[in-house]
Amino acid sequence: MSAMDFHQKQQQSQIQGMNQQQIQSLSILALGSDDLQKAVYEEAEKNPALIVRNAGRKNERISSVRVGSVGVSGVQASENYQNALEAKADMRQSLQDTLLEQLHMQSLPSEAQVLGERLIGNLDSRGYHILAPISLLDKNNAVQTESLLFKCMTMIQRFEPVGTCVKNMEESLAVQASVRKDCPPVARFILDGHFDFLNPPQSDKILKKIKAYQKERKSLFGLQEPEIFLDMNVTEPDVQAALDFIRTLDPYPARNYTSQDVQYIHSDVTVVKLEEPQKEDFDRGIITVKDASWKVSLAEDSSFDLEINPAYSRYAERGTEGDNSVIMEGIKNAMNFISAVKMRQSSVLRACCFIVKRQHEFFSKGPGHLVPLKQQDIANILGVHESTVSRMANSKYIECEWGLFDIKYFFVNAVSEDFSRDKVIKEIQSILEEHKEDKKKLSDQKISDILKERGINIARRTVAKYRSSI
Numbered sequence: 062m063s064a065m066d067f068h069q070k071q072q073q074s075q076i077q078g079m080n081q082q083q084i085q086s087l088s089i090l091a092l093g094s095d096d097l098q099k100a101v102y103e104e105a106e107k108n109p110a111l112i113v114r115n116a117g118r119k120n121e122r123i124s125s126v127r128v129g130s131v132g133v134s135g136v137q138a139s140e141n142y143q144n145a146l147e148a149k150a151d152m153r154q155s156l157q158d159t160l161l162e163q164l165h166m167q168s169l170p171s172e173a174q175v176l177g178e179r180l181i182g183n184l185d186s187r188g189y190h191i192l193a194p195i196s197l198l199d200k201n202n203a204v205q206t207e208s209l210l211f212k213c214m215t216m217i218q219r220f221e222p223v224g225t226c227v228k229n230m231e232e233s234l235a236v237q238a239s240v241r242k243d244c245p246p247v248a249r250f251i252l253d254g255h256f257d258f259l260n261p262p263q264s265d266k267i268l269k270k271i272k273a274y275q276k277e278r279k280s281l282f283g284l285q286e287p288e289i290f291l292d293m294n295v296t297e298p299d300v301q302a303a304l305d306f307i308r309t310l311d312p313y314p315a316r317n318y319t320s321q322d323v324q325y326i327h328s329d330v331t332v333v334k335l336e337e338p339q340k341e342d343f344d345r346g347i348i349t350v351k352d353a354s355w356k357v358s359l360a361e362d363s364s365f366d367l368e369i370n371p372a373y374s375r376y377a378e379r380g381t382e383g384d385n386s387v388i389m390e391g392i393k394n395a396m397n398f399i400s401a402v403k404m405r406q407s408s409v410l411r412a413c414c415f416i417v418k419r420q421h422e423f424f425s426k427g428p429g430h431l432v433p434l435k436q437q438d439i440a441n442i443l444g445v446h447e448s449t450v451s452r453m454a455n456s457k458y459i460e461c462e463w464g465l466f467d468i469k470y471f472f473v474n475a476v477s478e479d480f481s482r483d484k485v486i487k488e489i490q491s492i493l494e495e496h497k498e499d500k501k502k503l504s505d506q507k508i509s510d511i512l513k514e515r516g517i518n519i520a521r522r523t524v525a526k527y528r529s530s531i
Contacts, residue, residue, distance in 0.1 A: 086401040090408060090449070093456035094327045094360065097405070101365055104398050110373040110391030111398060114366040156188060156225065156318040157181055163220040172204045176213045180226055188225030188233070188315035191326050193464025195428040200473065200482060203526050207428070222314035228464070230312045231256045237310045247271070248303035250290050259307070264300040271295050328360045328460035329468075330413045332424055343414050350421040357414050359406055360460065367399045408453050412439050416459075416471050423471070427463045429487040431473045485517060486527050493528075 092100060105111045164177045179197045183190055194214060198205045217226040223240055224233035235252040238244045251258055251267075258270045275291050333356045341349040346357040369392055376388050416439070422430035436454070440447040454468040473483060492511050496503050503511075505525045512519060 082397050082401070085397060086404050087449070087452055089398075089401045090405045091452040091455050092405070093458075094329050096456075097402075098365075101367070101402070108391050108394055108398070110370050110388070111395040112368050112370050114368060154318060156184065156186070156222075156315045159222075159318060160184075160217060160220050160225065164217065167216070172202070173209060173213055176205060176210055177217060180210075180213055180217055184225060184315075186315065187313060188222070188227065190226070190228050191465065192458070193428075193466050195464070196466045196470045203482075206486070222311075222317070224311065224314040233314060234307065234310045234312060237314070238306075241306075243306070245299065245303045245306055246290065246293065247295055247299045248306045251303060251307070259304075262304060264297050264304060267304070268295065268297050268300045271300070326458055326465065328465055329409060329457040330459045331358050331360050332356070332413070332417055332459055332461040333358075334424065334462065343411065346410060346414060348414055348417045348421070350418065353421065353425055355417050355421075355424055357410065357417055359410055364406075365402060367395075367402060369395050369399075405453075408443070408445075408449070409457060412443060412450065412453055413459060413468070415439055415442050416468070420471050423463075424461055429483060431471065431483040433473050434471060435474070436472055482527070485512070485519060485523075488512060488515065488517060489524065489527055 089097065089100065101113055105113045160181045161178065164174070164181065167177075169177065176197065180190075180194060183192055183194070183197060185191050194210055195207065198207070198210060214226050218224065218236045219240055220226075224237040227233045227236060231252070234256075238249055238252050250271075255274070258267050258274075272295070275295075278291055335347075335354040335356055338349055338352050338354045339347050341347055341354075348355045348357060373388055373392055373395075377385060377392055416434070417424055419434050419438070420431055422432065436450045437447045440450045443450070454472070457468045459466050459468055459471075489508060489512070492508055493503070505528060506521045508528065509519060509521045509524045512524070
C-alpha cells in the first residue's frame, strides 16, 4: 500500500468516525428523559470504561430492603399470599375505559369528542393531568378553544368516579364538593384555594385562620372578592361541620380502577420564577426581562454525572504494557458518549433559555400570552440547523407554575406580524368583555378596527373566524 493510499484510507476512517459520533450525538439529542436514562445505563453496562455517578432518578435502581425481624414461617406465609394475589387476574375496568364509555354516551360535537378523548388519555393512574390541558388544543383548529376545553374538563370531572380530570388532590376534593348538595359553605370556602387552612386539621386553629383572612380581605381597597363569605359569622361548630364533610370525600377517587400501561412523562427542564430580579446569565440559566427573572434548570431526571473509569485511565497511562487496544477503544467510546450527553444537556438548556426569554409573557401570566416563535428562530440563535432544534424539542417537556408542557407547544406561527393566534383570541375576548354592557353588539369590522389600534392588523373575516370559536 502506498503512502498516498494509506493517507486516503486514514482520512476516510476519520470522516467515518466523525460521522458516527455525530449520529450518536443527534440520536441522544432526540431522546426524552426516560429513554436517555435507559441509554445511559445500557452504555455503562456495555462499556466498563464509563461510570455513572449521581444519576438523575437515584432511587430507581436501588433494591428494596426488608427491615425487621420476622420468622421464617411468617415470611413464607406472606410470600404465598402475595403470590396468590399476583396470580389472580385484575378484573377491574381501567379508569380510561370507564371515562371513555361515559364520554361516548354523550351527544357531543365532534371537536368536543376529540378533546374529551385527549383529556382522558392524558390522565395518570390517579386521574390527574399529565400534560397541562391547554397544551392539548390544536393551535391550527379555530374550533378548539379554551372555552370548549374547560367545558369538556368540567363534564369529565363529574363522570364516575367524580373528581378525576384534575391537576391535584385539592382540585379533586373541590370538584366532589361542588356536586354535593350537602356541602357546608365553610367547606366550599376551604376547598376553593384555602386548603392550607387544614394544616393542622383542628377546628379552633382553622377558625383563627378564617377570621384573620376575613379581616385582612375586608381591609383591602377595591376588593373584587364576593362579600358573601367575608360577612359570614363563622363559628367553631361551622368549621367542625366542614371538617367532618371534607373527611367524607375521597382524595383518590381513581384508586378502585386498574391502570392501563400509561407512559409517564417526566420534565426535562424546570422553569421557576425568582422572587427577586437577577442579572441575566444564560450559563447559569438565569433569564431576566424588565423586573422579572426565571431560573431555567435541567430536571433531576435529565442530569447525569458521567466520567471515565479511573482504573481504565491508569491502565492506559502505563502505555505499551501488553495489548491495551481494547482499553483505549473503551475509553474513546466512553468519551464520545459523555460528549454526546453533554451536548444534549447544553443544547436543551440553552434552547429553553431562549424560549423563556421569547415567551416571557406566558411564563409570567400563563396560557393566552404566547407570541410567535419558530424553530428556525431558535436554530438561528444557536447557530444550528432547524432539524437539530426539531430533534431537541422531540419528546421533551418543560415544567413551570402553569403545568407540564411539550417544548413544541411554545413554537407558534404568527397571525399578524408579532401576534400569535393565541394572543389575538385573547385580545378579542378582552374587547368583547370590555363592551359586554354596550346596547349594540360590536361588529366584526369594529373589532378589527379596535385590534388595529392596538397594533394587531387582521382582516374582518379572520376576526369572524376567531370570534365564532370563543
